[in-house]
Amino acid sequence: MLWKRRPVQGFIRSVVRWGVFIPLWLLFAWTDFRSAWSSIIGFGVEVSGPTGSLVGGMIKTGVIFWIANTLAMIFYVLPEWERLILLRLGKSVGSKGPGLFIVPPFLYSVASIIDVRITTYEVKATKTLTMDNIPVDVTAAVELEVEDPEKAAIDVRDYWKTTEWASMEALKNTIGSNNLRPLLSETEKIASFLKAEIDEAAKDFGVNVRAVRITDVGAPPSLIEELAVIARAERSAKAKQIQADAEISVATALAEATRMLETQEGSLQLRQIQALLEMSKEESAMIIIYPMDSIAGSQIANAAAGTQISRKPKA
Numbered sequence: 001m002l003w004k005r006r007p008v009q010g011f012i013r014s015v016v017r018w019g020v021f022i023p024l025w026l027l028f029a030w031t032d033f034r035s036a037w038s039s040i041i042g043f044g045v046e047v048s049g050p051t052g053s054l055v056g057g058m059i060k061t062g063v064i065f066w067i068a069n070t071l072a073m074i075f076y077v078l079p080e081w082e083r084l085i086l087l088r089l090g091k092s093v094g095s096k097g098p099g100l101f102i103v104p105p106f107l108y109s110v111a112s113i114i115d116v117r118i119t120t121y122e123v124k125a126t127k128t129l130t131m132d133n134i135p136v137d138v139t140a141a142v143e144l145e146v147e148d149p150e151k152a153a154i155d156v157r158d159y160w161k162t163t164e165w166a167s168m169e170a171l172k173n174t175i176g177s178n179n180l181r182p183l184l185s186e187t188e189k190i191a192s193f194l195k196a197e198i199d200e201a202a203k204d205f206g207v208n209v210r211a212v213r214i215t216d217v218g219a220p221p222s223l224i225e226e227l228a229v230i231a232r233a234e235r236s237a238k239a240k241q242i243q244a245d246a247e248i249s250v251a252t253a254l255a256e257a258t259r260m261l262e263t264q265e266g267s268l269q270l271r272q273i274q275a276l277l278e279m280s281k282e283e284s285a286m287i288i289i290y291p292m293d294s295i296a297g298s299q300i301a302n303a304a305a306g307t308q309i310s311r312k313p314k315a
Contacts (some may be wrong), residue, residue: 004239011079012100016075025061032057038223042195060151074102078113083149095149112153116146118210122165128175136174136183137218142167142198143211151206158203166201170194178221187214 036053067151078084079099086093087109095114096103103110120143127135146152152159172193175183184191195212202209 006077006079009075012075012076012077015073017068017072018069024067029057029060029064032060043118056300066264069280070105074105076101076103081115081117082112083146085114085150085153087111092150092154104278104312114149114152117144118145120144121164122215123164123171123204125168125171125175128139128172128182130175130178130180132179134180134219136175136180136212138171138183139173139215139216140167140194141213141215142209143213144188144202144207147203148206148210151204156205159207163198163202163207163209167198173197183214184219187217190214200232250255 032053036057039053076084076096076098080098083095083097084103085095086103088107090109092111093108105281120141123140123142125138127137129135147161157160173195174190174197178190191214192213195209198212199209262292
């Protein structure tokens with residue numbers, strides 16, 4: 001596992017371990033094993049001599065291996081996303097990393113190695129009652145990162161589980177303090193409030209909550225149907241209200257135009273000319289202009305109207 005997570009560190013430790021062990025073993029323990037082997041070959045019946053040399057060689061091998069392993073374990077190579085929390089005689093001296101560094105044995109010790117990458121996990125609240133006593137299932141995705149590795153390692157035993165429990169509690173409190181409709185329609189606002197609440201609890205142990213997203217809100221199907229009916233009725237009422245407001249605006253504009261035409265001299269004639277221009281755009285339109293107060297003009301108009309009626313095909 002160490003080779004997969006930190007291969008460079010594993011390689012350096014192996015080189016140091018065997019680079020120290022082999023020369024020391026050849027220098028101090030090899031002679032004992034050679035003496036024991038020579039005694040066994042030369043004196044097959046006498047076992048006290050070779051046994052003593054063999055035991056001494058094994059003890060020396062164990063001590064040499066412990067020394068080599070201790071020297072190898074002082075080397076640390078951390079990638080960019082990891083930080084090492086260092087203790088000196090039990091007291092924290094800060095975080096180290098990334099890169100290669102040496103931790104002297106006996107005086108210093110490693111409290112923890114913290115992954116500071118952004119992490120996302122899922123929080124679920126099942127059958128939680130809203131303010132209007134409706135059981136819902138809510139799922140939220142929480143995105144966080146370790147902002148202060150020293151706090152995450154020293155001030156709390158398991159920052160991950162603590163943040164998860166804080167998120168669960170905040171989610172249930174948020175559901176209980178809201179009605180169902182805001183949970184369904186105002187998810188961004190609810191998520192923003194939820195983020196602030198989780199972040200307030202998590203900052204005490206060095207964790208920063210970057211974002212919270214409400215991914216799913218499950219409610220009873222019958223209730224969803226009722227809410228859909230209510231929403232349709234509200235949309236219909238809103239459309240009628242908009243139409244009524246538009247009609248009021250049009251009526252107000254027409255009344256204002258009428259007052260202007262009455263007060264301004266010659267405005268009515270200009271409006272009549274504009275109306276004639278608009279009617280003339282129709283291909284099938286016939287326009288007859290006559291004085292409005294003239295009897296002769298009225299007779300001409302009636303005659304023209306009668307001619308138009310006589311031209312229509314009979315059914």
